Amino acid sequence: MQIWLSTLGFGLVDAAVLAVAAVGFTLQFGVTNYVNFAYGDLITFGAFMAFFAGGAPFGLPIWQSLMVAAVLTGALSFAVGRFVFTPFFQRRPQLLFALAMTFAASLILSSVWGAIWGGQYRELTYGGEQVHSLGPFVATTAELLFVVVALAALLGVHLLLSQTKLGRTMRAMSDDRNLAIACGLNIRRTTNLTWLITGLLAGTAGVIQAMQVHTFNTNIGSTYVFLIITAAVLGGIGRPYGAVIGATIIGVTSQLAVLVVGAALSPVVVFLILVFLMVARPTGIFGATGRTSTFGTA
Template structure:
């Protein structure tokens, strides 16, 4: 029972990391209608920025987390404006944009390797203290990860349901043309979505680095498949579906380690992805609008 409880605890931590990343990707797709294959590199760069800020500028690791998250948001915004928006303005086929983001992924991956090198790095965290909650046992950093995800998801819910910009994002998800006719500044909303998506990606990369304790330049790209699995399982373009998909994938992968070799736990995510595509391709949550 204790082993199963521990696996559930690990699943909640994985789900927390995954929710941050999956929601960011789902929001970006919901508004732009194309997938950013460089998203995994956004996670990697976010983690390395936090590491650089804490080691070179000697900032507190959690202050580094905030600053790196904001930098990644601006970075994503600039990439959209300087690289991707010119293609969308020309109305190029979506396949072209997928190729562009895939090329961007390769470029950012090699740039990360050139700047920070291939060695493993780790964030300097405060001394870990175990905390028991019934059958569960969490360290301070693990509780911090869960707390960050809970606050971020709550703030996102308020943004989407209580603010004008959130409602505009949902309207664009339903129909860009109808949103434009209604007077919505679609360029501004798209830019804000990229900013938010970049922040969530950077934050997800940092908490993932905290969770796995050490990381190297390809760790974000390797996690991208699991992010895709959560997004597709929950319903592509639905942030609430992404949250639910992250919970299911997180629990399933970690609890499966009780029955199979933990090296194969990501294969469980792949199996769930295949089953979803075969049995319910619209995902668990079928929304009227992709980001509703």
């Protein structure tokens, strides 16, 4: 029983990190209305930025590395969104082209990372190996801090969406883009800021995920994207709060699955969730938003 409870605890830590990544992915999809396959490469970028910020010439402490990495990833996301994706989408709004474009952009970015940083593994740790027991759960100091950072990021998104004009505009665009345009909302500015914010989230998630797995290489984002997409689809794509629930389910399930089927086979469980969703409930638990809400039903 104890092992199940402590595994549940690890699952919740995973879920917190995954939630940050999935919220960023789903928020961007909701606002811009097309899938960004390059999201995983932003995560990789974030992890590497933290590694270099904490490394030799700079030697920043981990908190500052995290912030630097998040800001740089946000800047990259903004640049890619503002100067590549948005002009492309305006010129070729067909969905087929948008998908092909972000897929090509994703592989360009990941190859750039590969060309610069090679394939070798790097190490990013916070230390904080001291183990605490919190009721039935056990967690290291580092893991508790990961959860705190993730929850802070999620709280920030919640406040943004519920309290600010920008957040309301983002939700309006996500629900009905045409209506938002007709209401005279500032679509362009909101889209640009969405790229920035989702980049911040991707960077944050990338740094924490890198510290979670300790060693990582340029593949960290492109494999993590599997869990991110499943969590986002599970919660209903375009729904940030749904993504948090989806991430919780995926994070906990994949950790508990390790106990049942072993680490190597735990992707299968996530996989089965995805296939079940595809066949039975394509719009996720809470239903998708905007344009995609009608896509699930044939």
